Structures are given as C-alpha cells and as structure tokens.
Amino acid sequence: MNLFNSALGKNITFVRPAFFIISGFSGIPNIKYYYVFLCFVYVVSVLGNTVVMAVIYLDHNLRTPKYIAVFNLAFVDLVGSSALVPKLLDIFLFNHPYISYNDCLTFLFFSYTCLFMQVFNLVALSYDRLIAIMHPLHYQVKVTHRFVLSLIASFWVFAITVDLVLVGLLTRLSFCRSVVINSYFCDHGQMFRMACNDYTPSHVLAVLMIGLIFMCPLAFIVLSYLCIGYALSKVATAQERYKAFRTCTAHLSLVAIYFIPLLITFTAGSQIRPNARIINLSLTSVFPPMLNPIIYVLQTQEIKVSLKKLFKTNKLKISLDRGKQKGFESTPN
Template sequence: MELFNSALGKNISFVRPTYFIISGLSGIPNIKYYYVFLFFVYIVSVLGNTVVMAIIILDHSLRTPKYIAVFNLALVDLLGNSALVPKLLDIFLFNHPYIPYNDCLAFLFFCYTCLSLQALNLVALSYDRLIAIIYPLHYHVRMTHRFMLSLIAFFWLFVILVVLIAACLLTRLSFCKSVVIKSYFCDHGQMYRLACNDNTPSLVISVFLPILIIWFPLLFILFSYLFIGYTLSKIASVHERLKASKTCIAHISLVAIYFLPVLVTFTLMEKIHPNARIINLSLTSIFPSMLNPIIYVLQTQEIKESVKRLLKIKVRSKMTIKKVNVM
C-alpha cells in the first residue's frame, strides 16, 4: 500500500486515524440474543463445510469438475465466516469496537474477497449444469478438471485484484470527518464516505463492484437456466425432464439463498429501518454459508450415497478390528 501511495505523489499528505469504531449493531434492543444466534450459525457453518470438504477429499468418486467447485464453495464459506463472525462477536459482544487502521483494511479485504467468491463460484456451478444438460454427450470433453481449476483460479485472482484495488484506494483518503463506521464490519461504502478529500475513485469502484460481483453473476445464472429450461422443454420423456431438473435443485436453492436477500435488502433500502437493514445485511453475509452444506448433503444424491459408503467402510473397519482383537 505504501508503494501504491508513493505512486500518487510524494507531496500528498493523508490524515490516517489510529483506529476506526465499528458501531453498526450498537444500541439495538435485545441484540445479545442475535449474537447467540450468530455463534450457533458459525458453529454449524464450520462443521457443515468441513464435513462437505472431507467427504469430497475422502471419496474418490467425487473428484469431478462439479465437486471441485462445490469444494471451493465450502472452502470460501468456511474462510468467509471465520473472517467475519469471530471479529463481529469480539467487536459487539465483548465490547471491542476499536479496530486499528491497517486491521480494518485487512478485515475489509478478507470479507469482500470471500463474499465475492461465493457469487462467482455459483457461476461456475451454473456453467457446469448448463454443459451437463445441453451437451450431455460432450460433458466430459468440455468440462474437464483442468478447465474447472483454471476457472476457479481465474475467479480468485480477479476478485483479489479488484478488492485489493478498492482497499488501496481507501489508503489515499484523509479521514478527518469521523472514524465511526455505521456497519457490522469495515464496509467499503461506509469508509470512503468518511473521507474529507476527493473520494471519486472509491465512489467509482463502489459502483462497479456490485455490478461485477452481484449483477453479472446473477444475469449469467439466470440466462443459463433459461437455456436449461428451453433444453428440458424439448425432452419428450417426463421422466428424463425430472431426472435432469433434479440435478439443478441444489444449485437453484444456493442461488436463491445468496441472491434473494441481497436483492430484497437493496431494493427496499430506503424503506427499511437502519437497524433492520444492518441485521439483514449481516445475515445475508453469514447465513448462506451455513445453509450451503446442509442443502448439498440433503439434496444431492451423490453426496448422500458417498456418506453411506463412508459410514459402511467405517463400520466394517471397526468390525474387523474387533475380530482381530478377539482372535
């Protein structure tokens, strides 16, 4: 960041506070019950995503392009909630609202990176389903391990670059108005509005960031399912339609859980009370990470069969050990 600032000019001086104050959830009645709920969501999220990653690692039959994307989604969910929830609880539950300047930028970077990757990972999963249904005979040629790994690597690099630029642009702002961030984390939009010098570059990137990580992914997913629906309508057999559509149910559920709360919150932004808006946004950031593994375990046939196989292997190994001990 120092190199970034030096490139802007040596004569520019910045007013950088020692710390920021996160105040988004302060003063809300009975908010401690919400913190208990967040802690429960975090524990379930950690356990669920860890289980999904473990199943994919242990079961070689799940080493497919689709489950590479599922593994990445579980990893991103785990990292995102681990970056956000413990710090959120520390700030509000244990009354540590002061966060150092550099720590706040790092907090912003990790939260935005993981939340953005969640949306882009849903794009990878929708593309996988699109190819599987429209080109079923060429699926293994078009959707290879190498392609999926390259796509996910591109998403990681793209998101890290964009979020890093957004964070670096904040370092050229002078924060002489206030240091109070009215959000539940170091929110980019709240931070650049506190600046007393020209914040136009940060304003521009705040406009393009939602387009890149929310609207483009959502539009791609919607058009993908329009093509999928059109393709399924051509299938003569009802049984084949149901069989093909079942493979999309889990993914459609993930898309709805991630995007619907975001769209509702931002559409009704002016009509929602500020406290309710902050709680809604915090739930939008945390809740999908808990539900994603539950949905995949309950609605995906391959995962359920994999769990049964792994449990049978475990039971057999225990029985073998008992027989050996008896002998």
Template sequence: MEFFNSAIGKNITFVRPAYFIISGFIGIHNVKYYYIFLLCVYVVSVVGNTAVMALIYLDHNLRTPKYIAVFNLAFVDLLGNTALVPKVLDIFLFDRPLISYADCIMFLFFCYTCLSMQSLNLVALAYDRLIAISYPLHYQVKVTHRFMFTLIACFWAFAILAILIAIGLLTRLSFCNSVVIHSYFCDHGQIYRLACNDNFPSYVISFLSPVLFLWLPLLFILLTYIYIGYTLAKVASVQEGLKAFKTCIAHISLVVIYFAPLLITFTLMDKIHPNARIINLSLTSVFPPMLNPIIYVLQTQEIKESVKKLLKISGNRKITM
C-alpha cells in the first residue's frame, strides 16, 4: 500500500511499455480453426442481437419495461462481442500479437464493462420477473418505463465507474520486466501481475470485481427464484404455477448460460491446463451473446408473435406489389 499512497505525489515516474504481447494459446495445433469458429459465432451474434433490437424497436407492443432490459441486453451483447472478437481475430488469426499500451487499456475497458453489464442486466430481468409473479397487482406501479430506464442507467454508471477505477490503478503500475499477457485479450488479472512495483490495490480490485459482478448478482437471482417458487407454491394451483413459471424459462436459460461456465472455470482454475482455462473463458465471453437472442426468439411468446406479425406484414406488402 505504500506505493498506492505515494503514487499521488507529483514526482512519481511510471514505466509504461510501448506495447504488450498477447500470447493466446500456446502449443495447440490448428488453433486457427478455433478463431474461424469464433468468427462464425460473432456473425450469428451480430445478426441475432440486431434482429432482437430491431423487433423491439419496430413493434410497439414490445416497448414495455421488461423489453427495455431485453433491448439493453442485446445492445450489450452486440457491443461486447464487437469489442472482443474482431480484435482477437486481428491478433491471432493474422498473427499480430502486439498491442499498444493505450489500445490495451481501451480493449480492457470495453470488454470488462460489457461483461459486467451482462451480469447486471440479468439482475434487472430477475427483478422484473419477481414483481410480475409475486406482486402482479403492483407491477404497473413498481416496474415502469422510468424505473427500468433509471435502473439500467445506474447499472451502466456503476459498471463504468468500477472499471475506470481498475484502469486508474493499472496506470499507476510500472512494467519493467515482462510485457507478455498470457491470455486471449487484455486481461486485468494478467496485466497487474506483470507489474514490478506494488500491485496490491489492483489485487484488491481483482478480488472485489467477481464479488460485485458475479457472486452478488448470482445470489440475488437465486434468492429471487426461491421467493418466486415460494409465492407460486403458496397462492397458485399447479397449472397456474407452471404457466407463470414458463415466463421465467428464457431468463433462467440466460442465467445458466452466463454463470455456469464462469463458475466451473473459477472452481477448477488451479486444476485445468492454462489453455483449457483460456478457451473456456473465451467461449464464456462469446457464447452467451450469440445464444441470448436465439433463446428469446424461441422461448418468449411475445417475441414469437412479433416475428409472425412482421413476417405477415412483409408478406402482404409483397403480394400488394
């Protein structure tokens, strides 16, 4: 902590490298096929999330507080994958592992902000389901457009502030030895460990971030569904309970897809090969944004009806022409 305290002084000189080297996967044969696979995932993600955003924008029936959160999730997924995948492909598929210090910091900011917002957005959707099922008579009052916009804006501000604090601490580190980042992107944990001065504040941030953006959101979501289950068991018949619970299937699927791989990776961090860890983390970063729109289209009745209506309108226009 002595460095952190003294870093506020004006005469401190930080050793910042001109560039970092992102090592990626080491010793894996034909790894370029994996990057081509990531490209396919990215294309599907862009098409799917753009389609969901367009549906919500075009269909006035979908402009509800719930779908404000769904729209934001699609936007975050699109932004996150666009920030990550093209740069990863540029680095590894075209063999350009060097990335400037400033570009690396920017890369880190967008990737971590979007990953954090994915988690927080699932919290917003969980709250929406909680009020809709447990307090249906109060839903129109408690979950308004203004409330959902405010909640999502607060989540954005919180995520951006947290990541900016982490970046601010990184900029106070000196890198006098290695500049090789053993990851597929500018990983905060890998970067601060390269520092040759006191990196304890960054260590604290790396410890707090999973708590704030992984464990606490997951705990809130689990408690939400425990309470929903208690409510349904107490006041509803079996058929009514199943009908109400079906409205949660899409959200539960998103929660499992997002959190399960992360929990497995963190649990088995010390027991799996570094390459396996990197592959698992990279898939965790790109797969949920690809699957989220597919899940909402297939499992949400309102989205299905919107698709049918737009296809019908398009078909009628063709016949008229």
C-alpha cells in the first residue's frame, strides 16, 4: 500500500471512511421474498458443488484433465457463493448495511477473484472440447494433467494479481463525497466513482478488465465453437455429429447462463432501471454456481454413471452392515 501512496507524494492525506453503506436492494418492493430465494439458491449451490467435487475425488475414473477443470469450477463456485451470499443476506436480510473499509476491500477481492476464475474455467473447458473434437487422436498428448494443472494455476495467479492491483488502486482514493455504495456488494465501479481525487487508473483498469476478462474469453469460446462446428460439418453421419456435439452441451449451457445475462445488461445500459439492473447482476452472480453442478450431473454421462456406482456401493455397505448387526443379535449368549 505504501508503494501507491509514495507514488503520489508524501504530503497527500487520504480520506478513508470507517465504513461503507451497501444500499443496493433498499427501496425494492417485496424484496424479502428475493432473500428467501437467495437462501434456497445458496443451499443448492453448496450441496451441488460439494457433490460434484466429492464424486470427482472419489471416482478414480474421473481424474482426467477435463474433470480437473470441472473440479476447479465447482470449488470456485462453492467459494464464490460462500463469499457473496451469506454476506449479502447479512447486509440486507438482517439489516446490517454497514461494512468496514477493510472488510469491503476483502469482500471485493474474494468476489472478483471467484468471478474471474469462473470465466477462466469456461475457457479451459472450451479448449478441452476444441482439442477433443478437432484433434481426437492427439487429445491425450495435448491435454495432459500437467498442462491443465499449469493452465489453471496460471489463471489463479493472473486473477489474484489483477485483484491485488485492483484493491491497491482503491486504497489511493479519497472517499470524501459519499460512503453509500448503490450495489449489492462492494462493487469496484461504484466505489472508485465515489472518490473525490483522480480515479483514472482505477477506471482504466476497469475497462481493461472488461476486455481481458470478459470479452477476450468470450471471443475465444465463440471462435472455438465455430471451429468445432466446422469440424463436425465434415463428419460423415448425422449420428456421429450428434454424439460429438452432445459432449459440448454441458459447457455450452454454462457459457449461455453466465454470459447472456451480462451481455443483455451491459448492452441495454441506461435503458434498464437501476433496481432491475441490480437484481439482474445479482442473479448473474448467484445463479451459475447453483446451475453448474446440476447441468454437469444431468448432462454428463460419466458423472451420472459414477453417482450410480457410489449409491450402489453405499447401499451394499449399508445392507452388509445391517446383515452383520442382525447376525450378532441372533447369536445366542
């Protein structure tokens, strides 16, 4: 933090408030029903992502490069939901809108890191499908455990580095105008616009983030599926094309759930009312972590088979334990 301060001069005094006020959902009618819905979404997210992580961990057949990325996505969804939803409910449902300066920056850091990693995981899964369909004979060579682990690790390093710079730039801002954040969490854009000194570096970084972390990944995913479509058009039979495309349906569903609401919100711009915009963006934050595990369980044959095996194994163990218990009970003293 001292590095940012010294770059501006030693005589500059920063106005850092003791707390911020999160006011995103205030004034929206019947908003308490939405909080109940958020509780349901959070419970389903935690259970669903925990199940997906447990299945991948317990079944050695699922420890493939593709499912390393799926495991990481479930982990990010679990952490992201736990970082956002409980705090959101505490702020609005229990009427604790005040959040300290340091807690707000920490809240922002974890929320944005998980947000970025969700996008990067979609990129990794897109690359997996691209190689699997366009270069099936070289898939085992190009998509290895080491490559996927290195790719995911590099994504984590990049996301954390960007967020540290993001938070560092916010610490050099003076908040002498207002401390009310008109959002459902400590939103970066809302925060730097409240500053009374020059916030150009934060604004430039926000624009770069939109390009590097949203538009570039989306462009890569779209191009990868154009290449996949071209490759499938050369496949001889319609049945083979359908079978190959079916392996992409889960990933395409995740991409649609994540990017379409964001594109609609940012494209419409000022035409969307502030309250509707806040509700839409909050749904974009909490919905994908809930739906991702459901989609992978329902649309991925390997996970469904693994779940059935685990249930059968557990039932067999339970029946054997009961049989042993009855045997001991029937043994005469």
